[in-house]
Amino acid sequence: MSLLNQFNIEPEISFEQQNKIGVLLLNLGTPTQAKPEAVKPFLRKFLSDQRVVELPKAIWYPILHGIVLPLRPKVVAENYERVWLKEGSPLQVFTEKQTAGLRERLPDTVFIEYAMTYGEPSVPQMVAKLKAAGVGRLLVVPLYPQYAASCTAAAVDKVLAELAKQRNQMSVRTVSRFFNHEGYVNALANQIRNYRAQHGAGDKLMFSFHGIPLRQHKLGDPYPHECHATAKLVAEKLGLSQNDYIVSFQSQFGKDKWIEPSTQALFKSLPKQGVKKLDVICPGFVSDCLETMEEIAIAGREEFHEAGGEAYNYIPCLNANAEWLDALTDLVKENLLGWLKYDLVDLK
């Protein structure tokens, strides 16, 4: 890096040409193939981020490089194989569909892309693409309804790192959460209503969210409160009483204590408490992915049945559901207020 040119070189273009509006959807990332050699670099990037594993590098890196990365990719690749779609990884496929759905619903003057925090298309690549298209006002939408530093902040960090290199820096807005957004809550409630109308209702509805280490919550991460709030809002829409549903946290990773109750522990204990028919939905994921399709829809079903459960219904994520895409469009429009009006009225 030369001392005279530490920031990006900017082309000489008019204000109008570099003041367009961009929307960048963000999700976690996923391997390019369901193979250990593709899973390993994904896990390396993801689990090296201090937002995700908050241990001193001197302690964590020997475990990561000595145990996790040599052993985990093989098992995880087999899990990916079970859910892989013919178009690719489900997370990638559904994120692409959501991007296309948003493009259909917003004017062409708004440039819409998606990027992955740990994977392809990368955040640097997509911020550069939007910049080259003349975007000067960027709305960043991490596709995590409930704020968790390990996901939401990690995604935004990556965008801000790119902005830190810009000479003619974009304006930026971020959507840190949408756990209580009316459209999102309604779309979830209708997803459950429609599913139950077709397949019948279980004894209980489980809202299973991805977990986080308890320490992250104790240090101020509001994530579990936002998960409970989403579940309560959806339950109210459905007219459910507190006894009709349960909130739990899945995908525990590592040896630390994670927030509770654990989804996996409940699969084992619920049948013994008389819950023989269970419906499960994962509202923290707007796209079906490894964590929902393998861990909940496949492994969860087996665990529940082994423990004496009789009927198990996995209700899919919102994915490319039209009502959800309308809600996402509303969320984007609400957060573009002022920008969008100016652009549509004065610059179109």
Ligand SMILES: C=CC1=C(C)c2cc3[nH]c(cc4nc(cc5[nH]c(cc1n2)c(C)c5CCC(=O)O)C(CCC(=O)O)=C4C)c(C)c3C=C
């Ligand atoms: C300390 C580890 C982890 C934290 C904290 C964590 C939080 C977290 N993750 C998601 C969403 C997803 N996670 C996914 C996979 C995944 N997550 C972890 C670990 C932590 N997650 C690992 C190691 C993995 C990879 C699979 C495995 O090795 O078991 C995915 C799926 C990606 C896909 O390709 O399908 C998603 C999505 C959230 C929302 C969250 C915090 C709230």
Ligand SMILES: [Fe+2]
């Ligand atoms: Fe995760």
Ligand SMILES: [Fe+2]
């Ligand atoms: Fe709390």
